[in-house]
Amino acid sequence: MAQVQIVSDGPDYRHQIRSGDHVVVADEPAALGGQGAGFAPFDLYLASLSACTAITLRMYAEKKGWALGEFRAELSSRRDDAGKLVVHRVLHATGPLTDAQWQRLLEVVEKTPVTLVMREGATITSERAAG
Template sequence: MAQVQIVSDGVNYRHHIRSGEHALVADEPVSLGGQAAGMAPFDLYLASLAACTAITLRMYAEKKGWDLGEFRAELSSSRYADGRLQVHRVLHASGVLTEAHWARLLEVVEKTPVTLVMREGATITSEQGP
C-alpha cells in the first residue's frame, strides 16, 4: 500500500521523510527542543486525515456532479480527560451546496479510508534492520 522512509541528519529532531519521489521535513517546535523546520508528528497525523478528507470528498462530489468550488478542512486535536485523542474537523466549500448535499458529505467523510483506520486502529510491528 504505502511505504515511507525517514532519516535523521543529526540536527536536533529534524528528519527527512521520503515516499517515492516526494519529500518533506518533520521536526519539533522550538519549545520542545526542535528547530520548527517542518511539521511535528501530530501535525502530520492531522495532515494525513485532512488530505484523505479533501480528496475523498472531492472524488465523491465529482462523481455526483456537485461543484465543491474551493474546499477547505480545518482539523484540530485535543485530549479527553482520560488521555484519549479527539480530532475535530470543520469543512468548508465555496461551491453552492444544498443542505442535502452537506448532509451526504458529512456522512461520507465519516467513512474515508484514513478516518476508518484511525478509528479502528492498526497493528504496528517493529524489528531491527540489517
C-alpha cells in the first residue's frame, strides 16, 4: 500500500522522511528539544488525515459535478478525559454548495480510507534489520 523510509540526518531530532521522490522533514518543537525544522509526529498524523480528506472530497465532488471552489480542512487534536485522542475536522469550501450537498460531503468524509484506518487501528510489527 504505502512505503516510507526515515533517516536521521541530525542534529537533535530532525529526520528526513522519504516516499519515492518526495521528502518531508520531521522534527520536534524547540520546547521538546528539537529545532522546529519540520512537522512534529502528531502534525504528520493530522496531515495524513487532512490530505485524505481533501483528496477524497475533491474526487467525490468532481464525480458529482459539484464546484467545491477552494477547499480547506482545519484539523485539531486533543486528549479526552480518558486519555483517548480526539480529532476534529472543520471543512470549508468557497463553491456554491447546497445544504444537501454539504450533508452528503459530511457523510462521505466519515468514510475516507485514512479515517477508517485511524478509527479501526492498525497492527504494527517491528524487527531488526539483517546484517
